[in-house]
Amino acid sequence: MSPAGPASDLPEQRPTATILHVDMDAFFVSVELLDRPDLRGRPVVVGGDGDRGVVAAASYEARAYGVHSAMPSARARRLCPQAVFLAGRYHRYAEVSRRVMAIFRDVTPLVEPLSLDEAFLDVAGAERRLGPAPAIAHHLRERVLDEERLTCSVGVAGTKFVAKLASEAAKPKASPHGPRFGPGVVVVAPEDTLGFLRPLPVQALWGVGPATLAKLHRMGVTTVGDLAALPEANLVAALGRSQGRHLHLLANGHDPRAVEPERRAKSIGHEETYARDHHLRSTLDRELVGFADAVAARLRAEGLAGRTVQVKVRFGDFRTITRATTLPTPVDDAASLLHAGRALLDQVDPSPGVRLLGLSVSGLSEAGVRQLTLEEAAKGPGWERAGRTVDEIRARFGADAIGPAVLGGPDGLHVKGRHRQQWGPGGRSGDEPSTQGDRGPDGG
Numbered sequence: 001m002s003p004a005g006p007a008s009d010l011p012e013q014r015p016t017a018t019i020l021h022v023d024m025d026a027f028f029v030s031v032e033l034l035d036r037p038d039l040r041g042r043p044v045v046v047g048g049d050g051d052r053g054v055v056a057a058a059s060y061e062a063r064a065y066g067v068h069s070a071m072p073s074a075r076a077r078r079l080c081p082q083a084v085f086l087a088g089r090y091h092r093y094a095e096v097s098r099r100v101m102a103i104f105r106d107v108t109p110l111v112e113p114l115s116l117d118e119a120f121l122d123v124a125g126a127e128r129r130l131g132p133a134p135a136i137a138h139h140l141r142e143r144v145l146d147e148e149r150l151t152c153s154v155g156v157a158g159t160k161f162v163a164k165l166a167s168e169a170a171k172p173k174a175s176p177h178g179p180r181f182g183p184g185v186v187v188v189a190p191e192d193t194l195g196f197l198r199p200l201p202v203q204a205l206w207g208v209g210p211a212t213l214a215k216l217h218r219m220g221v222t223t224v225g226d227l228a229a230l231p232e233a234n235l236v237a238a239l240g241r242s243q244g245r246h247l248h249l250l251a252n253g254h255d256p257r258a259v260e261p262e263r264r265a266k267s268i269g270h271e272e273t274y275a276r277d278h279h280l281r282s283t284l285d286r287e288l289v290g291f292a293d294a295v296a297a298r299l300r301a302e303g304l305a306g307r308t309v310q311v312k313v314r315f316g317d318f319r320t321i322t323r324a325t326t327l328p329t330p331v332d333d334a335a336s337l338l339h340a341g342r343a344l345l346d347q348v349d350p351s352p353g354v355r356l357l358g359l360s361v362s363g364l365s366e367a368g369v370r371q372l373t374l375e376e377a378a379k380g381p382g383w384e385r386a387g388r389t390v391d392e393i394r395a396r397f398g399a400d401a402i403g404p405a406v407l408g409g410p411d412g413l414h415v416k417g418r419h420r421q422q423w424g425p426g427g428r429s430g431d432e433p434s435t436q437g438d439r440g441p442d443g444g
Contacts (some may be wrong), residue, residue: 008039015191017132019164019259022104023141024180025172027117028057031096031152032086041178042084049073049085052355053275054087063174073438089231093117096148103143107136112259114189118167120160122259137185153182158190159255162197193253198225205250209245215239225400227251268304269360270294270416277316277353284350285342289404290416291359292338296387299361305330309340313348314356323347332367333387334404 027237033039043062044189049056053073065080076083080245097116107130110122122261123136128427131138137154155166170186172179186198202221203213215238221227227235228251236244249255270291278284288311299305323344331337341359 016124016133017105017156017158017163018122018162019126019160020121020123020133021157021160021167022119022137023153023155023164023167023171024100024117024144025153026057026059027097028088028093029059029302031093032089033059035150035341036086037429039084043067043080043407044084044086045073045076045351046079046086046088047073048273049087050075050275052275058177059171060084060174061176064176067204071178073135081367100148100150100152103147105139107140110259110261112261112263120163134185134187137187148344151181153392154185154403156185156187156389157190158193159253159257160257160259161206161250161364162188162193162253166196190253194228197251197410198223198228200224202227202251205247207246208411212243212247224251249379265302265304265364267360267362268295268298268306269301269358270298270311271312271356271358271360272416273314273356274353274354277355278357279351279353281345281350284345284354285353287333287357288341288345288359289338291357291424292334292341294402294416295361295392296334296337297361298365299332300367300387301415303367304364306365307363308361309337309344310360310362311341311344311348312356312358312360313345313350313354314354315375316355319353319354321348326363330365330367331365333362337361347350353435383437 003321008283029044032046032322040062042059043065044059044143045055045062045067046057047053051074055067055069055071055073055076057069057254058067058076060085062076062080064153067076067080067083077085090143101111101113101119102120104121108121108123108126110125112120114120116361123130123133127133130139133156137156143151144150151170151172153167153170155163155168157163157166164314166186166188170183172178172181200223201206201225205224205227208216216222216227219238221230221231221232229246229247232245232248235248238244239247253266272287272291278287307328307330308324308326310322312322314320325340325344327340337359
């Protein structure tokens, strides 16, 4: 089938398939099994195991029971009561991820990480040295297996979108007895793109959520091929110009985006879901101190500063509000973030019960030398230098070596690391005191 509409209206495709999408197989669980080989062959779930926890990853044995990422942990436990729940160790996954990404960058400098466990690679410049893209894909799988004892799946195509779909087709399938490994590498040559896309369900296209899917079904569209056959004008009329044209291009195999190795984060933040609702402003203020410390440390680690500070609050009934302010100059210190965050939190009444709290910074730019205010100059070195001193101490002695005093307790200091925010509070395994809710004026 030829693409709908004049060929000149569509972006050119690459003549050869040189874009790879590499996706690690059940990455978090697989890393845990390296350290816990006694759990191999059993259904294993990584995530928060409390009533408000969320599944981050599931072994293929657990997936056979219907457990999948982003599922509430309570539902996962009902589906697979024999599953072993592990709280997750973000620092460990990040450590392994850095080594895996280094393998990718040894092949090509054009690596665009999407998360800890997946990345796009443009290998056009590596073919003379390592052979055609499919051979490079197999080479990468072998290196990751040999050096990290982990498996990955690779899609090879002429566009990022199709490469990602190809990696899905290459992945193992779930069974109660473990993964049934697929081909490992799936190659979609540019001339085969439409044939590969046509039979897929239309929700495979990026941007087709529940509302769009309902509209497309009313139009009689169930597959990518159905959508590709529609004139672009019909899609624009039904979905709007931007989304209509976007889906028309994808359905016809066109995705003009290049691999971006230096893609910068748009925001940096920290949020946590609590095991029980918080009702007191004093409790939320203590949490905000830890959030500001964590976000500032990440900003400095990435050489960034930000101007727009946002507080996010989700109540027990799932009603969610945000409050934001833009500062005169970019900041990367905890004191400035905390000052802005407190002013925003003062606008919120926590008495109904806060289920989730978050603090984030956007409007990011490279941190650099800035002009001191007269007040800062008079006071001498302040929070900016203090923050960097904290970074140096943590780098040498560990993340929990130093932090805000309010985060200390009988069992030590509980710094808000990234591992704390990912998948909700723990239940059986216990969690830090700050996740255990407070009793508000109503005794709740």
